Amino acid sequence: MPGYRALLSSSKGKVKAALRPLLQAVQPAQLPLSPALWDLEDDLTRGLTLEGTPLRELVTRFGSPLHVVRAARLRDNARRFRSIPSGATRGCEVFYSYKTNPIPGVLKTLHEQGIGAEVISPYELWLAKELGVPAELTIYNGPAKSDDSLRDAVERGIQAINCNHREELPRVARIARQLGVRARVTLRVNTSVGWSGQFGTPIQGGRALAAYREALTMPELSVVGLHAHRGGQIRNEPELLAFVSEVLAFAEQLEGIMPSPLELLNFGGSLGLSTSEHLDDRARRRNELFHVDVPTPAAAEALTIERYLELLLGAVDQHYRRLSKPRPRVFLEPGRAMTGNAQLLLTRVLSTKENAGTTCAILDAGINLAESVKSEYHQVFCVTRHREARSHLHTLVGPICSPGDTLYPALRLPPLAEGDCLAIMDAGAYFVPFSTSFSFPRPAIVMLDDGQATLLRRRETFEDLCSYDSPR
């Protein structure tokens, strides 16, 4: 039996090895994205640099692995989201999705640009208050609001509590009644395409409208608008317009039962990044089995922030012009599109291991810090050998001693050696919140601003990892 399994496993290996060149010929090597998309520059002697700072020097100074946040890109993204498209009379009010990258130094930078806080937990609500975000720039979302946090939100009179599901309405009403105030609420509704499950009430079947009718019977609730967050990544115009038109059609229905016009329409987030996109299982499997490159995103074709705003506000303006009604305030809750491309993760090669046909590069960052790389395209650059040809096939694995800790089954890079430094791009969405301290302390986070690097968060120490434990 073991002999048979071994034989089978070995034959499978031979079949895969034989199929590799064929499949690689059918889908030739993918070109990497250009470092210029992130303003990275190539210096003959100092490797890749950002704002004149060699990335490898940052690792020498602050240790590896290392998150590098770029202030200029954060400010630029914030400014772009708050810009008014030509033809529009007003722009959007923008609330950053805290859960995407809840680093206080990042959040402060965005708030300084007039961006508000979209929070989904008692902790995030507390953090926004700590960071001095005013109540009118705070929105509370999510399926898991505690009574205490709702009490705080209602008492402070935050901009809106977006009730995740119908059952939240009486809770908010009860708390508002206890406090003797009215709470500003919206109800999250689901369009035909997008997340459902634990989120929102479907527009289809009249369920969302029924929930709104219920909300309107509660005198403690001030129903100020509607909330629709599609989820997934909106990457092209048809996807965006389909979503927006469904929301607008529902808003029109809703206006029919409202005692007064809707004050606001909240379109949530979900705008994708041009340089990173979801990898389907097939792409990942082909990469693993046959070493076929995962597809590089068509960055130039992706929806930009400007085009997203232009289309979204264009559709809303047109809709209300047609109805001859003033258009409500438009709220957005971007996450990935705001911070994703403003951060990179530097990691070093701890060791290499020669396997048949590939070199396994064991990095000091794996799924403990960059789990998204398993299901999303993230461009990887070799900071220390950027000028060399991407000639050699590598498996990039992390340090945590689990076969699941494989970031890239097969990636062409210059031949790596111990001590080489890699940059994993677009680390500003979901890398930090999903990070664990699995056997290795979490890294420092620095901000690069006008070429100056300052520490936003120090790295964890060994002592930190057991500092909440009872005395040893």
Added chain:
Amino acid sequence: MPGYRALLSSSKGKVKAALRPLLQAVQPAQLPLSPALWDLEDDLTRGLTLEGTPLRELVTRFGSPLHVVRAARLRDNARRFRSIPSGATRGCEVFYSYKTNPIPGVLKTLHEQGIGAEVISPYELWLAKELGVPAELTIYNGPAKSDDSLRDAVERGIQAINCNHREELPRVARIARQLGVRARVTLRVNTSVGWSGQFGTPIQGGRALAAYREALTMPELSVVGLHAHRGGQIRNEPELLAFVSEVLAFAEQLEGIMPSPLELLNFGGSLGLSTSEHLDDRARRRNELFHVDVPTPAAAEALTIERYLELLLGAVDQHYRRLSKPRPRVFLEPGRAMTGNAQLLLTRVLSTKENAGTTCAILDAGINLAESVKSEYHQVFCVTRHREARSHLHTLVGPICSPGDTLYPALRLPPLAEGDCLAIMDAGAYFVPFSTSFSFPRPAIVMLDDGQATLLRRRETFEDLCSYDSPR
């Protein structure tokens, strides 16, 4: 286009709904495992209790969510792993896999029973030293050893450095040379079934033997044995015997090139738990799409610790008797089988949401604390309604505002309401190390010992989550 997609999505929904009763009839409802397997008792008025302590009182006292570790079960598992099977002359030397559940209070309890430390990172090596584990009870594994940590390990003369791959050998030799000592090493080898990739050198094709030949040329290395960790879960006798016999066959080859007999054989870990097992994708998909129960593990048929030892030591003893040689020391590195069933995670229902045909129960613990539940069977009990029939279909989701935060797409439980408390069993392997602080602080960990609960690790506070950040 959106109309078409909506129609398609809605038709798919109808097809799934129509297929559900058919598929559920083909595979009837699964019975849950008995609470008695974890010594849980059902109290008429106080719900489920453990050692006379009502679990819901623990949540009232220490907050929710809450990890509960059971000292008696830890001691019992340790004792069982160190027992000598009938017919054997000696037992095994046992090193607990720190990465599986690195809670100092848990580790101390195991060390008090004579269990050593199997560490895979500089942090874990440091922690074992902090906890007073002697050098001879420490083993250093994994692909990501730093030079500093290797220096410490060599200097202290730990029991064994298991070189993960051939390329580690010259590093260890260089460090030993610098320190003027010899390092006790083994080399990790791969059998035909089991993990490979970043781990080990294959026995097949003579590669492991070649690596050993290389090690034997390095005078700084004292090659004391071999290391083989299969990975995955060993759940039955044929799997175990196939693995052990391959290791023994290689050991025999190896003895042929060694200047002296092997001092030790390290068979790693991988023994599974009887009450939890890997769920294949199909089982998960059928649960999600058609609400078919995931299969309950056949707990009574799984390999016990006693039977595992009896078979493993029996095979080793027989092998060396046949060769008329003394048998080497036998090392084991259990993780899951040592601590998995000694811990449970208590979580409360924050809110419920009625969906078509199911109730979505929003819990205060999701993939942030219990990601393993997505790919492994974990028994769930309703602590507060254990006597009621499991009559109602629930989707169990966590709090983190992501559709990925779904622990069970469909699980039959008594009808849940806000405030109900659930126990997720077998939380003592990979729950704590894979936990994140995604929007919610991590919970407290208590140990129950002879009915007394004491705090091992306090819960994170809001302040903790940003305490390493630069002043706000």
